[in-house]
Amino acid sequence: MIRLHHSPQTRSMRVLWLLHELDEPFEVVPHAFDKSLRAPEYLVLSPAGRVPALEIEGERMFESGAITEYLCERFSPDGLGRSPSNPERMAWLVWVHFAETLSQHCAALTQQHVALREDHMRSPIVMKLEAARIKKCYQALEDRLSPPIENRDYLLTGGFSAADISVGQAVYMARFFAKLDEFPAVRDWYARISQRPAFQASLPLPGTGIFTQDFYPPWEV
The missing domain is CATH 1.20.1050.10 (Glutathione S-transferase Yfyf (Class Pi); Chain A, domain 2)
Structure with a gap:
Protein backbone atom coordinates (compact mmCIF):
# COMPACT_ATOMS: atom_id res chain seq x y z
CA MET A 1 0.00 0.00 0.00
CA ILE A 2 1.10 3.53 -0.78
CA ARG A 3 0.45 6.12 1.94
CA LEU A 4 0.84 9.82 1.18
CA HIS A 5 1.21 12.38 3.97
CA HIS A 6 -0.42 15.49 2.55
CA SER A 7 -1.31 19.08 3.39
CA PRO A 8 -3.56 20.98 0.95
CA GLN A 9 -1.94 23.63 -1.24
CA THR A 10 1.61 22.44 -0.63
CA ARG A 11 4.12 20.51 -2.72
CA SER A 12 2.44 17.28 -1.64
CA MET A 13 -0.40 18.23 -3.99
CA ARG A 14 1.80 17.33 -6.97
CA VAL A 15 2.33 13.82 -5.58
CA LEU A 16 -1.40 13.48 -4.90
CA TRP A 17 -2.15 14.50 -8.50
CA LEU A 18 0.44 12.03 -9.78
CA LEU A 19 -1.02 9.19 -7.71
CA HIS A 20 -4.48 9.90 -9.11
CA GLU A 21 -3.04 9.82 -12.64
CA LEU A 22 -1.23 6.53 -11.96
CA ASP A 23 -4.47 4.96 -10.73
CA GLU A 24 -2.62 2.81 -8.20
CA PRO A 25 -4.21 2.09 -4.79
CA PHE A 26 -3.16 4.63 -2.18
CA GLU A 27 -4.38 6.32 0.94
CA VAL A 28 -3.93 9.88 2.15
CA VAL A 29 -2.93 10.86 5.67
CA PRO A 30 -4.01 14.51 6.09
CA HIS A 31 -1.90 16.97 8.04
CA ALA A 32 -2.45 20.55 9.07
CA PHE A 33 0.21 22.91 7.78
CA ASP A 34 1.44 23.84 11.23
CA LYS A 35 3.84 22.88 14.03
CA SER A 36 2.40 19.37 14.18
CA LEU A 37 4.71 18.56 11.27
CA ARG A 38 7.57 18.92 13.77
CA ALA A 39 6.20 16.15 15.99
CA PRO A 40 8.79 13.40 16.63
CA GLU A 41 6.62 10.71 15.04
CA TYR A 42 6.35 12.70 11.82
CA LEU A 43 10.03 13.63 11.74
CA VAL A 44 10.76 9.91 11.40
CA LEU A 45 9.06 10.15 7.99
CA SER A 46 10.31 13.57 6.94
CA PRO A 47 13.34 14.81 8.91
CA ALA A 48 12.80 18.44 7.94
CA GLY A 49 9.17 18.34 9.05
CA ARG A 50 7.73 18.97 5.61
CA VAL A 51 5.21 17.42 3.25
CA PRO A 52 5.08 15.30 1.22
CA ALA A 53 6.20 12.13 2.88
CA LEU A 54 5.47 8.80 1.24
CA GLU A 55 5.30 5.36 2.80
CA ILE A 56 5.57 2.41 0.43
CA GLU A 57 6.19 -1.24 1.31
CA GLY A 58 7.75 -0.45 4.65
CA GLU A 59 10.05 2.24 3.25
CA ARG A 60 9.63 5.99 3.38
CA MET A 61 10.48 8.82 1.05
CA PHE A 62 10.45 12.60 1.21
CA GLU A 63 11.16 15.34 -1.37
CA SER A 64 8.52 15.63 -4.09
CA GLY A 65 10.98 15.46 -6.99
CA ALA A 66 12.49 12.19 -5.75
CA ILE A 67 9.03 10.75 -5.10
CA THR A 68 7.93 11.73 -8.61
CA GLU A 69 10.94 10.05 -10.21
CA TYR A 70 10.50 6.87 -8.17
CA LEU A 71 6.77 6.49 -8.77
CA CYS A 72 7.12 7.09 -12.50
CA GLU A 73 10.04 4.69 -12.86
CA ARG A 74 8.10 2.01 -11.02
CA PHE A 75 4.58 2.41 -12.36
CA SER A 76 4.74 4.39 -15.64
CA PRO A 77 8.33 4.61 -16.97
CA ASP A 78 7.38 5.73 -20.48
CA GLY A 79 3.89 7.03 -19.81
CA LEU A 80 3.97 9.67 -17.13
CA GLY A 81 7.73 9.17 -16.88
CA ARG A 82 10.51 8.90 -19.43
CA SER A 83 12.94 6.00 -18.98
CA PRO A 84 16.72 6.52 -19.29
CA SER A 85 16.69 5.19 -22.85
CA ASN A 86 13.90 7.55 -23.90
CA PRO A 87 15.15 10.53 -25.96
CA GLU A 88 12.92 12.82 -23.90
Missing part, protein backbone atom coordinates in the same frame (compact mmCIF):
# COMPACT_ATOMS: atom_id res chain seq x y z
CA ARG A 89 14.47 11.73 -20.60
CA MET A 90 16.73 14.77 -20.31
CA ALA A 91 13.93 17.25 -20.94
CA TRP A 92 11.62 15.34 -18.59
CA LEU A 93 14.12 15.60 -15.74
CA VAL A 94 14.71 19.29 -16.39
CA TRP A 95 11.03 20.22 -16.26
CA VAL A 96 10.14 17.92 -13.35
CA HIS A 97 12.78 19.72 -11.29
CA PHE A 98 12.04 23.16 -12.73
CA ALA A 99 8.88 22.96 -10.63
CA GLU A 100 11.05 23.49 -7.57
CA THR A 101 12.52 26.69 -9.03
CA LEU A 102 9.03 28.11 -9.33
CA SER A 103 7.92 26.69 -5.98
CA GLN A 104 10.72 28.36 -4.05
CA HIS A 105 9.46 31.78 -5.16
CA CYS A 106 5.93 30.78 -4.15
CA ALA A 107 7.26 29.69 -0.75
CA ALA A 108 8.94 33.07 -0.23
CA LEU A 109 5.70 34.85 -1.06
CA THR A 110 3.68 32.49 1.15
CA GLN A 111 5.95 33.46 4.02
CA GLN A 112 5.50 37.15 3.29
CA HIS A 113 1.73 37.10 2.77
CA VAL A 114 0.59 34.31 5.09
CA ALA A 115 3.18 33.38 7.73
CA LEU A 116 4.09 36.97 8.59
CA ARG A 117 0.76 38.13 9.96
CA GLU A 118 1.50 41.82 10.58
CA ASP A 119 2.16 44.36 7.85
CA HIS A 120 5.24 45.74 9.61
CA MET A 121 6.88 42.28 9.35
CA ARG A 122 6.56 42.13 5.58
CA SER A 123 8.92 43.45 2.95
CA PRO A 124 7.34 45.12 -0.12
CA ILE A 125 10.72 44.83 -1.85
CA VAL A 126 10.91 41.06 -1.30
CA MET A 127 7.30 40.63 -2.44
CA LYS A 128 7.91 42.63 -5.60
CA LEU A 129 11.14 40.76 -6.41
CA GLU A 130 9.63 37.32 -5.85
CA ALA A 131 6.54 38.12 -7.94
CA ALA A 132 8.87 39.28 -10.74
CA ARG A 133 10.84 36.03 -10.45
CA ILE A 134 7.63 34.05 -10.82
CA LYS A 135 7.00 35.92 -14.07
CA LYS A 136 10.48 35.04 -15.27
CA CYS A 137 9.56 31.39 -14.71
CA TYR A 138 6.32 31.95 -16.61
CA GLN A 139 8.38 33.36 -19.48
CA ALA A 140 10.56 30.24 -19.54
CA LEU A 141 7.40 28.15 -19.80
CA GLU A 142 5.97 30.45 -22.46
CA ASP A 143 9.12 29.96 -24.54
CA ARG A 144 8.93 26.20 -24.09
CA LEU A 145 5.25 26.01 -25.04
CA SER A 146 5.56 28.39 -28.01
CA PRO A 147 8.43 27.09 -30.17
CA PRO A 148 8.94 28.69 -33.58
CA ILE A 149 7.47 25.83 -35.59
CA GLU A 150 4.29 24.91 -33.71
CA ASN A 151 2.71 25.21 -30.31
CA ARG A 152 3.09 22.34 -27.86
CA ASP A 153 0.10 20.91 -26.04
CA TYR A 154 2.40 19.78 -23.23
CA LEU A 155 5.94 20.38 -22.02
CA LEU A 156 7.21 17.33 -23.91
CA THR A 157 6.50 16.56 -27.55
CA GLY A 158 5.67 12.97 -26.61
CA GLY A 159 2.62 14.05 -24.63
CA PHE A 160 1.37 14.64 -21.12
CA SER A 161 3.76 13.52 -18.39
CA ALA A 162 4.74 14.04 -14.78
CA ALA A 163 6.64 17.11 -15.96
CA ASP A 164 3.27 18.75 -16.63
CA ILE A 165 2.04 17.59 -13.22
CA SER A 166 5.02 18.96 -11.30
CA VAL A 167 5.16 22.29 -13.11
CA GLY A 168 1.38 22.51 -13.33
CA GLN A 169 1.04 22.24 -9.57
CA ALA A 170 3.71 24.92 -9.12
CA VAL A 171 1.78 27.19 -11.51
CA TYR A 172 -1.41 26.47 -9.57
CA MET A 173 0.35 27.89 -6.50
CA ALA A 174 2.05 30.75 -8.35
CA ARG A 175 -1.27 32.02 -9.72
CA PHE A 176 -2.14 33.28 -6.24
CA PHE A 177 0.73 35.77 -6.60
CA ALA A 178 1.20 36.51 -10.33
CA LYS A 179 -1.33 36.45 -13.14
CA LEU A 180 -0.97 34.50 -16.39
CA ASP A 181 -2.51 37.23 -18.55
CA GLU A 182 0.76 38.10 -20.29
CA PHE A 183 1.56 34.47 -21.10
CA PRO A 184 -1.10 33.05 -23.44
CA ALA A 185 0.62 29.74 -24.15
CA VAL A 186 1.07 29.07 -20.43
CA ARG A 187 -2.51 30.13 -19.76
CA ASP A 188 -3.87 27.75 -22.41
CA TRP A 189 -1.62 24.87 -21.27
CA TYR A 190 -2.67 25.37 -17.66
CA ALA A 191 -6.34 25.46 -18.62
CA ARG A 192 -5.87 22.20 -20.51
CA ILE A 193 -4.10 20.26 -17.76
CA SER A 194 -6.26 21.64 -14.94
CA GLN A 195 -9.33 20.10 -16.58
CA ARG A 196 -7.95 16.61 -16.00
CA PRO A 197 -9.96 14.61 -13.46
CA ALA A 198 -6.79 13.74 -11.51
CA PHE A 199 -5.98 17.43 -11.08
CA GLN A 200 -9.50 18.17 -9.90
CA ALA A 201 -9.24 15.30 -7.42
CA SER A 202 -6.08 16.81 -5.94
CA LEU A 203 -7.62 20.21 -5.20
CA PRO A 204 -8.26 21.19 -1.57
CA LEU A 205 -11.70 20.71 -0.13
CA PRO A 206 -13.64 23.93 0.58
CA GLY A 207 -12.39 25.58 3.73
CA THR A 208 -9.02 23.83 3.70
CA GLY A 209 -5.68 24.97 2.35
CA ILE A 210 -3.29 27.80 3.03
CA PHE A 211 -4.80 30.45 0.78
CA THR A 212 -8.23 32.01 0.93
CA GLN A 213 -7.56 34.83 -1.56
CA ASP A 214 -5.26 36.02 -4.32
CA PHE A 215 -2.28 38.14 -3.33
CA TYR A 216 -1.65 40.15 -6.47
CA PRO A 217 0.71 43.07 -5.85
CA PRO A 218 -0.94 46.51 -5.82
CA TRP A 219 0.49 47.48 -9.22
CA GLU A 220 -1.36 44.56 -10.88
CA VAL A 221 -4.79 45.15 -9.36
